Amino acid sequence: MKNLNLELYKSLSLIRKSEETIIAYYHEDEMKTPMHMSMGEEAIAVGVCSALDKNDQVFGTYRSHAIFLAKTQDTDSFFSEMYGKETSLLRGKGGSMHLCAPEKGFMGTSAIVASAISVAVGAAFANKVINNQKIVAVFFGDGAVDEGTFWESLNVACLMKVPVLFVCEDNGFAVHTPKHHRQGYNSIAEVVSKFNCNVLKSDSTDVEVIYNLTLEAVKLIRKTQSPCFLDLKYYRYLEHVGVNEDFDAGYRQKDEFKKWFQLDPIKIQREKLISSGVSLDIVERAEKELDDRICLSLKKAKQAGFADKNEIYKEVYHA
Amino acid sequence: MRKISYCEALREATFQEMERDKSVFVYGIGVPDHKNIFGTTTGLMEKFGSSRCFDTPLAEDTMVGFGLGAAINGLKPIHIHIRVDFLLLAMNQLSNMVSSCRYTSAGTLKVPFVIRAVIGRGWGQGCQHSKSMHSVFAHIPGLKVVMPTTPKDAKGLLIAAIRDNNPILFIEHRWLYWQEAEVPEESFTVPIGKSNILLKGKDISVVATSWMNVEALKAAKILKKRGIELEIIDPRTISPLDDQPIMDSVNKTGYCIVADNDWLNCGFSAEVAARVSEKCFGKLKAPVERIGFTWTPCPTARHLENEFYPNAVDIIRSAEKLLKLSPTDLSQEEFYSHEKRFKGPF
Numbered sequence: 001m002k003n004l005n006l007e008l009y010k011s012l013s014l015i016r017k018s019e020e021t022i023i024a025y026y027h028e029d030e031m032k033t034p035m036h037m038s039m040g041e042e043a044i045a046v047g048v049c050s051a052l053d054k055n056d057q058v059f060g061t062y063r064s065h066a067i068f069l070a071k072t073q074d075t076d077s078f079f080s081e082m083y084g085k086e087t088s089l090l091r092g093k094g095g096s097m098h099l100c101a102p103e104k105g106f107m108g109t110s111a112i113v114a115s116a117i118s119v120a121v122g123a124a125f126a127n128k129v130i131n132n133q134k135i136v137a138v139f140f141g142d143g144a145v146d147e148g149t150f151w152e153s154l155n156v157a158c159l160m161k162v163p164v165l166f167v168c169e170d171n172g173f174a175v176h177t178p179k180h181h182r183q184g185y186n187s188i189a190e191v192v193s194k195f196n197c198n199v200l201k202s203d204s205t206d207v208e209v210i211y212n213l214t215l216e217a218v219k220l221i222r223k224t225q226s227p228c229f230l231d232l233k234y235y236r237y238l239e240h241v242g243v244n245e246d247f248d249a250g251y252r253q254k255d256e257f258k259k260w261f262q263l264d265p266i267k268i269q270r271e272k273l274i275s276s277g278v279s280l281d282i283v284e285r286a287e288k289e290l291d292d293r294i295c296l297s298l299k300k301a302k303q304a305g306f307a308d309k310n311e312i313y314k315e316v317y318h319a
Numbered sequence: 320m321r322k323i324s325y326c327e328a329l330r331e332a333t334f335q336e337m338e339r340d341k342s343v344f345v346y347g348i349g350v351p352d353h354k355n356i357f358g359t360t361t362g363l364m365e366k367f368g369s370s371r372c373f374d375t376p377l378a379e380d381t382m383v384g385f386g387l388g389a390a391i392n393g394l395k396p397i398h399i400h401i402r403v404d405f406l407l408l409a410m411n412q413l414s415n416m417v418s419s420c421r422y423t424s425a426g427t428l429k430v431p432f433v434i435r436a437v438i439g440r441g442w443g444q445g446c447q448h449s450k451s452m453h454s455v456f457a458h459i460p461g462l463k464v465v466m467p468t469t470p471k472d473a474k475g476l477l478i479a480a481i482r483d484n485n486p487i488l489f490i491e492h493r494w495l496y497w498q499e500a501e502v503p504e505e506s507f508t509v510p511i512g513k514s515n516i517l518l519k520g521k522d523i524s525v526v527a528t529s530w531m532n533v534e535a536l537k538a539a540k541i542l543k544k545r546g547i548e549l550e551i552i553d554p555r556t557i558s559p560l561d562d563q564p565i566m567d568s569v570n571k572t573g574y575c576i577v578a579d580n581d582w583l584n585c586g587f588s589a590e591v592a593a594r595v596s597e598k599c600f601g602k603l604k605a606p607v608e609r610i611g612f613t614w615t616p617c618p619t620a621r622h623l624e625n626e627f628y629p630n631a632v633d634i635i636r637s638a639e640k641l642l643k644l645s646p647t648d649l650s651q652e653e654f655y656s657h658e659k660r661f662k663g664p665f
Contacts, residue, residue: 064529089399089425089427090423090425091425093423093514094423094425100422100423100425100427100428101427102391102424105390107428108420108423108424108428110416112416113414113647114410115384115411115412116384116416117381117384118381118382118383118384118385118388118412119384119386119387119388119391119416120388121384121385121388122384122387122388122392123388123389123391123392124388125385125388125389125394126388126389126392126393126394129344129389130392130393130394130396131475136388147381147536149378149381149384149411150381152376153376153384153385155377156376156378156381156382159376186320210348261616272426314425314426315421315424315426315464316421316426317485317559318421318423318426318430318483318484318485
């Protein structure tokens with residue numbers, strides 16, 4: 001039997017290492033796509049996606065590197081998409097903000113805040129009608145909660161009792177605007193709990209905690225035939241868009257980051273493995289395998305060609 | 320053949336498709352209520368149950384997104400909006416999500432999604448119950464825009480739309496609902512993206528949309544008395560536009576009037592005029608004439624409303640202008656008016 005915590009660690013590391021690779025190569029200006037980096041939120045992505053069934057479905061946002069990799073584990077597709085190459089699933093029509101791999105349950109993302117939430121509710125409705133037992137998880141930030149369609153979607157999901165998991169990745173900022181400049185209430189979870197909705201919350205960066213919380217959420221969805229809202233917290237390590245820090249911009253303090261970084265999800269999961277008796281050798285071997293895999297995916301992506309220019313006209317309509 | 324109304328044709332098409340394919344469902348604000356969207360959804364809930372025919376919260380944008388999600392997961396939603404003006408709340412989903420879903424998934428997702436929107440005119444409806452908006456939807460790649468005029472086209476195009484794996488805006492004029500014509504009882508399709516010659520003629524080509532075809536037919540009848548023949552082309556699908564029959568007609572007549580149920584500015588009439596000037600430049604004997612709403616929001620008082628909406632008289636006057644004819648005496652003619660079609664209140 002696989003060691004769950006080791007698997008979770010590998011998934012976390014895959015994401016972190018993939019994004020570190022983006023940072024290392026972004027200056028070459030070959031990945032011509034705006035990067036909204038996931039660094040800091042890996043525990044949420046991995047915890048939720050690992051607890052879901054392989055056939056369950058996920059929707060995300062423009063900040064979806066982490067959930068894409070957590071759900072698909074597909075670094076080849078990931079890097080070829082960043083480079084816009086013909087070997088990518090989307091052949092130059094996706095990029096960092098529009099990752100999509102429906103055959104692996106990664107249904108798509110939206111770069112318009114909150115716009116995928118209602119789509120996820122409709123997808124969950126279809127699953128309920130078809131009776132295929134699939135759960136849909138939709139990820140969004142605390143900024144999305146400001147949008148009317150979040151509340152409309154929540155209302156519809158509760159009213160129609162659809163099997164959807166709302167995953168609020170609360171980092172406290174919408175771009176650079178803090179919550180207290182945007183929200184006329186103190187607790188999202190508290191307001192949501194007034195709906196006929198299950199609500200679970202955690203501010204942990206421990207992937208195992210998120211994993212178990214998600215298992216509980218799925219159980220609740222099945223038992224109550226109603227949606228569940230996960231209120232989760234994380235700290236965005238990098239700027240809103242781009243691969244750099246932005247603590248000099250003045251809207252947030254580096255001390256805050258330092259506090260959260262003490263509890264960095266990759267770091268604490270690694271420490272947990274070692275202290276639980278997994279040998280350093282096993283951990284390092286796993287890390288080496290990930291490095292090699294990412295290195296190969298990057299190489300393949302860089303070497304691949306671009307799709308023919310006629311690709312632009314393809315798939316506007318279903319023929 | 321039996322005759323049914325446009326309204327009944329829409330209902331019958333939906334009924335037959337729901338019977339044929341259990342993935343089809345109908346939803347929207349007021350869909351199963353006692354008014355049944357002017358009768359176009361009557362009996363659907365009773366026959367197919369409330370899981371396939373249901374009311375929704377007042378959340379247009381969210382419910383369009385909901386339809387998109389259902390469509391990509393294998394269902395075939397029909398979402399109905401009793402006024403196109405209400406559908407404008409969903410422009411985010413339409414223009415950012417629904418239209419581009421197939422493209423940004425490189426064809427891995429398909430979106431069989433029909434969005435019915437009712438347009439109309441008259442009786443003090445005012446600026447928020449009177450728009451048409453087909454040009455706005457047609458501006459966006461990935462959406463198809465269908466506007467049937469006849470009861471037969473209403474049925475055949477709706478069935479085709481339900482079976483199409485693309486998102487389709489299906490725009491219906493209220494004043495057409497009471498029109499009756501022969502419509503086959505059995506299920507059939509009318510191809511999306513095919514224009515129709517509604518009336519053959521040799522002198523002037525008239526491209527008309529939706530209700531304006533009724534006005535064009537009236538104008539043709541009156542002008543015929545003077546020996547002038549209009550050829551009326553009903554595109555039926557606004558996007559993608561099948562413009563070949565328009566070009567063939569204009570190349571034959573040398574004259575073109577576009578009578579659109581919409582504003583002119585940046586609209587469908589401008590698109591047709593541009594294409595005609597590109598493709599029939601040497602054959603045109605005069606500039607393309609365009610007829611549409613006045614460049615104002617829609618007023619409510621009747622005499623102002625009459626100014627706002629184009630009609631058969633405008634088409635006749637345009638034809639006379641193109642052919643340099645003296646004005647026809649219309650004092651003995653009867654034209655369609657609100658009272659002739661429908662008396663309020665609702």
